[in-house]
Amino acid sequence: MSDPHVSGPHVVIAGGGLAAVRTAQALRDLGHRGRVTLVSEESAEPYDRPPLSKEYLLGTRGADDLRLAAPDEYARQDIELVLGRAAVGLDPRTRTLTLADGGEIGYDRLVVATGARPRRLPSLPESRRVHYLRTAADSRRLAGALTGGARVAVIGAGFIGLEVACAARLRGCRVTVVEAAAQPMAPIIGAGPADWLRRRHAERGLEFRCGTTVGRSEERPDAQVLFLDDGTVVEADVVVVGVGVVRDTAWLAGAGLETHHGLVCDGSGRTSAADVFGAGDVVCRHAAGRCRPAGHWTAASDGAAQVAAALLGVPPPDLGEDGFFWSDQADLRLQFAGEAPPTATATVVSGDFDSGRFVVHYTEGDLLTGVFAVNAPRDFLRGRLALRSASRQART
Ligand SMILES: Cc1cc2nc3c(=O)[nH]c(=O)nc-3n(C[C@H](O)[C@H](O)[C@H](O)COP(=O)(O)OP(=O)(O)OC[C@H]3O[C@@H](n4cnc5c(N)ncnc54)[C@H](O)[C@@H]3O)c2cc1C
CATH class of the missing domain: 3.30.390.30 (FAD/NAD-linked reductase, C-terminal dimerisation domain)
Known part of the structure; x- marks a missing residue:
């Protein structure tokens, strides 16, 4: 609800990653003087994710270098941080966000920026040898397992999988990459460049098993054994799964918002409910009869700027939405x-x-x-x- 002492609506942002922080910062940059509250399920201050599969994983960048804002910026910009508290429900009629601990937060405008979670592989039950990568804690746990000589299996040769495979190789691990497509990253960059990429990575010692996936897996005392659909077997000390993400919109069930592969938004981040917007990886944009799920850093940052402009009713920044991403692989x-x-x-x-x-x-x-x-x-x-x-x- 609006506080009479401040001018402008109270904007609550659910989520604590790049899209959330950029939305809050853009609101202040555009002169918004109402309350801004950022609610994150993570107890750490918001941090950047790309280094988690690169420099942070390799130990060449520390936790302080991951910060998305200087430690004093939130106070200076009057951005309230509510950390370690997940949003579990939304009532757009009463404009209330419910938190996992039973608390409630009222808003005038809500931005959903809850990102995405790694897709789980049903054929690979959770085990101490199996890793997924989304958080700084995931990256630290994986870094501890990537010791010289370890047998590492990376499932999924998308950009995160290949970055991890290269980092593991740099750490002296023996790395096998299992990919369902005919070549690494082929669905994104096409067959010719993908074939070049596979050969280049093979030269640095990555072994590829393409056109197959994990049919079933067994945890044995000395290894996680992966039985691939092509009849071959991979034994690994460490298994890293990078097979895409799931946009977690389950907590919005009952709120009446349109969801599909993610939270459905238009070009300015408006959802199907008045006063509720979406930014970052949680969003799928529907335009010209196509669904475009978000999933990269630049889109999350640009989408946040667009949402802030839409919230304040000012013209949107002229940002080309072209699905840009980068990836550093050795x-x-x-x-x-x-x-x-x-x-x-x-x-x-x-x-x-x-x-x-x-x-x-x-x-x-x-x-x-x-x-x-x-x-x-x-x-x-x-x-x-x-x-x-x-x-x-x-x-x-
Ligand atoms: C390992 C890794 C490497 C990457 N490398 C690159 C790269 O090289 N290039 C590139 O273009 N992109 C890269 N990306 C993608 C980029 O980091 C993401 O697109 C970006 O982080 C999306 O930001 P976001 O804020 O939408 O989501 P997230 O960063 O996922 O943040 C969402 C936040 O919301 C919190 N949250 C979730 N649910 C709730 C809830 N119910 N209530 C409250 N809080 C909640 C989460 O804990 C998290 O803090 C990488 C991603 C990862 C994981």
Whole structure:
């Protein structure tokens, strides 16, 4: 409820990650003077996740370097942090958020920024050798297991799986990567670049089992044994599962909000309920008959800026939504924007595969649909700008 001593609505943000913090900061930057309360189930101050599979996992960055805001910023910006308390229910009619400990928080506007959780693999029961990676605690636990000589199985060759595989290799582990697709990251970057990526990682010692998955698994005293669908077996001391995420909207059941692969939002983050918005990984955007689930850092940060503008009724920032992400895999900086549908033609437009430094453009007819670069940030930027104008032209 509005406090008569402050001007503007009380904005409550459920979630304590990038999207939550960026929404709070953007509200203040845009001059919002009403209360801002951030409610997170994690008891740690909000931190950034990309380093969890990179520098933090390798021990080259510490916990202080993960902070999303300086320790005094929340107080300076008058952002109330309610930590260690999960939201478990929402009543949009009374504008009340219910917390796991039975507490309630009233709001004038609510932003749901509760992110996503790693998808579990049903064929792999929880065990001390099995790891998922989403939180700083997950990363610390995994770091402790990645000791020299350990046999590591990474299930899923998406960007997080490959980053972990490279980190494990750098730690001197023996690494096997199991991937359901024909090549690592093939559904995202297409067959040609994916084949190059597999060969490049194989050269650094990663062993790939592609086109298969874990059919069943047994925990034995000396190993977790993975029986793959192709009839082969992998024995591992450490198993890391990176097979995508689930947007947890179960706690919103009963609130009457439209959900699909996530919380359904329009381009400015509005949900189907008045005064409730969504930002970050929890969201799936529905536009032009398509569902686009969010899932990357830049989209979470940009989405938060858009939500803050919509909350305050000011014009939205002009941000191209192009699904951009980066991934650091040992000595490779991968950058991708747009889409690489199976029907698209992939052409190397600068550099070449042999040098390990190149840019690929994906086209359908004359239309540029996506850009992928390895160790070529400047040329990637040019491609990304071309992609933006192409999608602007396609819309008009
Ligand atoms: C290991 C890892 C590496 C990554 N690397 C990259 C990368 O290299 N490049 C890239 O583009 N993207 C990367 N990402 C993705 C990027 O970090 C995410 O897109 C981003 O963190 C999304 O922010 P978010 O705030 O929406 O969600 P999250 O960061 O998941 O934050 C959600 C927060 O809400 C809290 N929460 C959940 N449920 C509740 C509840 N019911 N009540 C209260 N609080 C709740 C959670 O505990 C969490 O603190 C990576 C992600 C991970 C996990």
